[in-house]
Amino acid sequence: AAQEFLQEYPAFIQQRHPLDNFAERLSKKINTLHTLQASNDIAITQMQLAEQLSFTLLDRFKEAQQVLIPAWQYHLKQSMQGNSVAELQKLDHSREILMNTLKKSLEKNRVE
DSSP, X not given: OHHHHHHHHHHHOSSXXXXXXXXXXXXXXXXXXXXXXXXXXXXXXXXXXXXXXXXXXXXXXXXXXXXXXXXXXXXXXXXXXXXXXXXXXXXXXXXXXXHHHHHHHHHHTOOO
């Protein structure tokens, strides 16, 4: 609408003041609004990408927590029944480290 008015503006004025640069001011404001709209479009796209990344990380964390780690524990128990308690504690400690790493990764990439 502002661009149409800018094109029709000369028909509305009969005596123009020499210091009045209305057309230039309006043109600058139109350009500013276009720039702001483009910036907002980019920001919305970035937020959507961040949201998708967060959902992907959450799915990976849940899969690791609910499927992969229990399967790993079961496999270790089956294959290490004859091993020492110290080795089992070491494996349990490595499992805890894995869980903490996954939680930190999820918290780091959380969309707020």
